[in-house]
Amino acid sequence: MDFQPSAKGQDYLERVKAFMREHIEPVEKAYWDRIHAANHGGDWRRWEVPALMEELKAKARAEGLWNLFLPDAELGAGLSVLEYAPIAEQTGRSFMAPTVFNCNAPDTGNMELLWKYGSEAQKEQWLQPLLSGEIRSVFCMTEPDVASSDATNMQATALVEGDEVVLNGRKWWSSGIGDPHAKVAIFMAYTPDADKDRHHQHSMVLVPLDAPGVEIERMLPVFGDFDEPHGHGEVYFNNVRVPASNIIGGPGMGFEIAQGRLGPGRIHHCMRCLGGAEAALDLMIDRGMSRKAFGKELLNLGGNRERVAEARIAIDQARLLTLYAAWKIDRFGAAGAMSEISAIKVVAPNVLQQVVDDAIQIHGGSGVSRDTPLTGFFNHARSLRIADGPDEVHKHLIARIELSKRGYRK
The missing domain is CATH 2.40.110.10 (Butyryl-CoA Dehydrogenase, subunit A, domain 2)
Incomplete structure (x- = not known):
């Protein structure tokens, strides 16, 4: 097996990185600060999407960085699950980027569902506006x-x-x-x-x-x-x-459709988790080397360097497992990668949660504020361990598959 990105996938990845560096990173904090400053809380009828989001979406679409998740060369980028995985990881470093590229959940899963199972009338009424980014x-x-x-x-x-x-x-x-x-x-x-x-x-x-x-x-x-x-x-x-x-x-096709929907979507979730973990690790290192206590940089105190090493090991292990799951989906479909899909759904959010927790500890009080994206990453990680099947359900499935290999069917 080969996880090396294709030339096409690598080209899209580099363009996404450049777009995020030029257009998203400079404005992201101010974007979310503006939303939080409005302070509408749970009064959702007053919520607004800042005009900047539509401006960035228009730029991304003009550059061909649009619907990158969809393996259809006419409606999307035509990338395989494995080719899209590193792009999903890159967008996971940002809370804006998935929406900017029209690659945001739950729309990606819903679009794939309609693309694969929807009638022509359903596609015309709902899929096309979703693919155009007109609705959510x-x-x-x-x-x-x-x-x-x-x-x-x-x-x-x-x-x-x-x-x-x-x-x-x-x-x-x-x-x-x-x-x-x-x-x-x-x-x-x-x-x-x-x-x-x-x-x-x-x-x-x-x-x-x-x-x-x-x-x-x-x-x-x-x-x-x-x-x-x-x-x-x-x-x-x-x-x-x-x-x-x-x-x-x-009627009655809900479960069958759900299984087709969830496989690639879990790859997207998990790779975005790893992008968040990479961003958290960067923040932890920069903070830990720029602040001193007791005459030493924070990372040179206690076991903090070991935590950095453990984060690197965990992220890389989780990435390899996720890429393997993506590789199997491309070759055998979601049904042929059930154990691997469940494994990454357990591993990736837990890795993100642990890396972010260590990064918060290094940041001290600022780590639990909105001055950094760490609280957002933590919320996402902890929630995802429940959403889309809790850890325990996925572990049960993995164990059932392992037992069946030994002839135990119960």
């Missing part, structure tokens, strides 16, 4: 009243009635639903069918956020931060009716 989307899966780590627990329903599908239920941690540009949600819910097995009892439905009965009740803070102007909302679907043609892939 949401994925509504997690529910407040059940253990959502087991998706078969879903209580929300999507019941087909003639040429309509009727949606009822409550979802939360619906990321991006506070964004003023969010226009559509993919709602995953229970569609009972006695003739199908338990993994063909759920459907994914496209729901315009302005449909009657869609009630956004609140935004949920993460460690006190509302993540504006993006947000993570609690949403009530109260007898929402949409055309049955809004079901993606047909």
